[in-house]
Amino acid sequence: MSxxxxxxxxxxxxxxxxxxxxxxxxxxxxxxxxxxxxxxxVFFVVLAIVAPYISPYSASAQSCGVYAPPSIxxxxxxDDGGFDMLSELMQGGRISLVVGFAxxxxxxxxxxxxxxxxxxxxxxxxxxxxxxxxxLLVIPDLVFAMVIADLWGASLFHVIIVIxxxxxxxxxxxxxxxxxxxxxxxxxxxxxxxxSGHARIIWKHIMPQIGPLLIANTVLTVAIAIYLxxxxxxxxxxxxxxxxxxxxxxxxFDRTAISSGAWWAIIPDGFAIALxxxxxxxxxxxxxxxxxxRLKVAHLSMRRWKIRTLxxxxxxxx
Amino acid sequence: xxxxVAITINFFLFRVxxxxxxxxxxxxxxxxxxxxxxxxxQFGLDRPKWEQYFIYLKQLLHGNMGxxxxxxxxVSHLLLTDLRNTIPMVTVGTLAAxxxxxxxxxxxxxxxxxxxxxxxxxxxxxxxxxxxxxLGMMLLILFAGVGLPVAGMVNPNAGVFYxxxxxxxxxxxxxxxxLPAATLMLTAYGSYTLVVRSSLLETLGEDYVLTARAKGLPxxxxxWRHAVRNALLPMVTLIALDLGYIxxxxxxxxxxxxxxxxxxxxxxxxxxxxxxxxxxGFLILTVxxxxxxxxxxxxxxxxxxxxxx
Numbered sequence: 001m002s003x004x005x006x007x008x009x010x011x012x013x014x015x016x017x018x019x020x021x022x023x024x025x026x027x028x029x030x031x032x033x034x035x036x037x038x039x040x041x042v043f044f045v046v047l048a049i050v051a052p053y054i055s056p057y058s059a060s061a062q063s064c065g066v067y068a069p070p071s072i073x074x075x076x077x078x079d080d081g082g083f084d085m086l087s088e089l090m091q092g093g094r095i096s097l098v099v100g101f102a103x104x105x106x107x108x109x110x111x112x113x114x115x116x117x118x119x120x121x122x123x124x125x126x127x128x129x130x131x132x133x134x135x136l137l138v139i140p141d142l143v144f145a146m147v148i149a150d151l152w153g154a155s156l157f158h159v160i161i162v163i164x165x166x167x168x169x170x171x172x173x174x175x176x177x178x179x180x181x182x183x184x185x186x187x188x189x190x191x192x193x194x195x196s197g198h199a200r201i202i203w204k205h206i207m208p209q210i211g212p213l214l215i216a217n218t219v220l221t222v223a224i225a226i227y228l229x230x231x232x233x234x235x236x237x238x239x240x241x242x243x244x245x246x247x248x249x250x251x252x253f254d255r256t257a258i259s260s261g262a263w264w265a266i267i268p269d270g271f272a273i274a275l276x277x278x279x280x281x282x283x284x285x286x287x288x289x290x291x292x293x294r295l296k297v298a299h300l301s302m303r304r305w306k307i308r309t310l311x312x313x314x315x316x317x318x
Numbered sequence: 319x320x321x322x323v324a325i326t327i328n329f330f331l332f333r334v335x336x337x338x339x340x341x342x343x344x345x346x347x348x349x350x351x352x353x354x355x356x357x358x359x360q361f362g363l364d365r366p367k368w369e370q371y372f373i374y375l376k377q378l379l380h381g382n383m384g385x386x387x388x389x390x391x392x393v394s395h396l397l398l399t400d401l402r403n404t405i406p407m408v409t410v411g412t413l414a415a416x417x418x419x420x421x422x423x424x425x426x427x428x429x430x431x432x433x434x435x436x437x438x439x440x441x442x443x444x445x446x447x448x449x450x451x452x453l454g455m456m457l458l459i460l461f462a463g464v465g466l467p468v469a470g471m472v473n474p475n476a477g478v479f480y481x482x483x484x485x486x487x488x489x490x491x492x493x494x495x496x497l498p499a500a501t502l503m504l505t506a507y508g509s510y511t512l513v514v515r516s517s518l519l520e521t522l523g524e525d526y527v528l529t530a531r532a533k534g535l536p537x538x539x540x541x542w543r544h545a546v547r548n549a550l551l552p553m554v555t556l557i558a559l560d561l562g563y564i565x566x567x568x569x570x571x572x573x574x575x576x577x578x579x580x581x582x583x584x585x586x587x588x589x590x591x592x593x594x595x596x597x598x599g600f601l602i603l604t605v606x607x608x609x610x611x612x613x614x615x616x617x618x619x620x621x622x623x624x625x626x627x
Contacts, residue, residue, distance in 0.1 A: 138559065138611045139604050142566025143584070147600050150588045227449060231570055234451045235585060249451055253574070263459060270452035277447035 023212055027290045034286035040279025041219075044272075048094040055091065057084035079251065079265050088243055089272060096245040097276070099160055100226040106164025107221050108171060112214055115175025116202060120183055126176070137169040142231055149237040156239045159232055163225045171217040178213055182206050213291055219284035223277040230273055245273050325375070325601065393598040397580060401602065404579030407495055408568050411502025416557065418503060419510025424546055426511065427518035438511060446508030450567045454501045454574035461497060498575045505567050506560065513556050518549040551622050558614035561607045 027034050064078040079085055118129040145162045152158045182188060183206075191201050226245075232238055233246025240247070252265040422438040429435050445453075521527065522545050530540045569581030576582065580599050587595035 138562060138608055140562035140565040140607055142563075142569060143600060143603050146569070146584065146588065147596060150596065223447070230449045231451065231566065234449075234570060235573065235588070237588070249449070249455070253451070253455060266452065266455055266459070270448055270456070273449050273452065274444060274447040278443055281443060281447065 023290075024215075024287070027287055030290070031286040033282040037219075037279045037281070037283030037286065040275055041283060044093060044097065044276050044279070047090060048097045051090035051094050055084075055087040057087045079248070079262075085264055085268065088248060089245070089268060092243045092245045092248050092269075093272060093276075095156070095242055096226055096229060096273075099156060099163075099229045099244065100222045100276075103160045103163035103167070103225040103229070104218055104221045106161065107166075107168040107225070108214065108218050110165065111168030111171030111217070111221075112175055112210075114168065114172040116179050116206065116210075118172070119176035119179030120198070120202060120206065122180070122183075129172075130176075133169050133172050136166065137173075141166045142228065145228060145232055146235060146237060149232055154237050154239055156242055159229060159238050162232075163228050167221050167224050167228070171214070171221065174213060174217055175210055178210050179206055182209055212287060216284045216287035216291065219280045219287070223280035223284070226273060226276055226280075245269055325605075326371075393594050396583065396595065397598050397602055400578065400580040400583045400599075403577065404568060404572070404581065406491075407498050407571075407577060407579065408502065408564060410495060411499040411568075411571075412506060412557070412564055414499060414503040415506035416510060416553070419507040420514050420546075420550065420553070422507070423511040423514025424518060424541065426515040427522065427549075428541055430519065435515075439515065442508040442511035444508075445504050446512075448505070450501065450505045450570045451574060453504050454498075454571055457497050457501055458574070494577075498571045498577050501571050501574075502564065502567055506564055509560065510553065510556070513552060514549060517552050518545055521545045521549040524548075551618070554614055554618050554621065558611045561610055565603055565607060 028038065064084060079088060114129050114133065118126040145166055148162050149158055152162075188201060188205050191205055196204075229238070229244065230246035230249060233244055234250045234253070236250060238244065238247060248269045249266065252262070252269070419442075422442065426435040426438045518541075522541075524545075527540060527545055530544050535544075565581075568579070569584065571577065572579045572581035573585045580603065584596055584599040586592070587599065
């Protein structure tokens, strides 16, 4: 009975105050999760870049039997068309990552822009922009994406745009809150007093400060973008000729991989998607935790200190 | 207000944006210009957009969402039936996710830093990361052999020759619901675990927990009665915000398990280019998520009196 809450006393690592340079190195040094996450992301990005040179077979030419099981020649077996699964996964990862990053870029530009404008200018601009944000925040994004992708027609470019215009909301809210507090800082007021224009203040004094936050959100958004991409592809709303992680799953489902027992057409793909998402999640979350002042206060507060001193004194201390 | 915005956006999405859905309607194969014109007049497409908008609003207030192209039945009827099938599955799945999420989250926070904490946190992150459709397919592979029903909502042979007793019917549905609801639970519970864990850790640092310990209350009572009850407050908001995600997941799950719900209807509508159906489904899903969000805000006010001050 005396052990459980003891663990509370373990103080979590507290990141140093975000310095401009070396902040990311600090995060990586302090948090194991960030290193793991970054390693996963880098691994998949490198794999995507070198895929054409190292993939054992062509992803667009038959090289073995239909749903041939894994063998020495085909490590992950073959799919419904007799294509090598491993090569398809590499090729698919390339496109999935491009879609994920491109959609995130769109989302970051919209989200960062909306966040900065509504946080900096405030008043009616803020109110109206936040109304739009709130609407998009609660709306079921996959359903919305389904409808738009269907109306526009299935293509990779449309999928990128659709995901981009749906996933900027959280970024906009986070950036807005940060900009609202930055706006009141002394150095911003001073810049205003010596006659800097809005554009210059935003560019020179506010943008550099929200960099890490924006990157944390970017990384988290990549995960969501890839997730949505696979979902849209699964519903047949992506260019059917493209090989992505999403269409690989769709083909496996549509073309009876399950009833043929071809687990190799399904399982590796899911793990690849999940690993990338986990990597993005760990890395993004680590940066965000390091930036979150509330977590720091909680860990340094007197309350924690008191609990720590109580632990382990006598039988009835918890 | 937001609902109104949703309806307006819905209207514009389908009629004004490029890729105009409604003009497709007049593209009947081998139609003469006269027929096309007649169709356009019949559907009011020759009138100005704002007039179309008011007609749309008026019809919507009367509950008229148009007629499905594919089955020639009123969309509202079809969607109501679908909704009746979707709601139980999603409710069961979400409730299961909340229960599992709360238990694993509390366990993680309680035994912070211990092996159970690491296992449950990492599992939560992974399940959160796996694509919904992938998890559904995994369950299909794993459990199709065990004899659990994997498609549809009822046994198609039941009740054909003689009416089925009510309880048996309910049991049949329940059996079919296991896999879809389990998939929904697995995809959704991860984020709950993580949020409950961090929120409970924060709560355990509060003064009243210290007071409770000073009074010598048993740990179990402190955690469950004092800390968890307060730590669960953010869950209300999270569940509401997650609803959009859950609805999206439900669409994928219904497609995989052929569950005859609103998600499957929308999927079929997409493949059949059945725009009234798609529009109606989209409207119902968005409006219900918005309404539920609003209700959760009200609930939060009731639960946490500190906010209303």
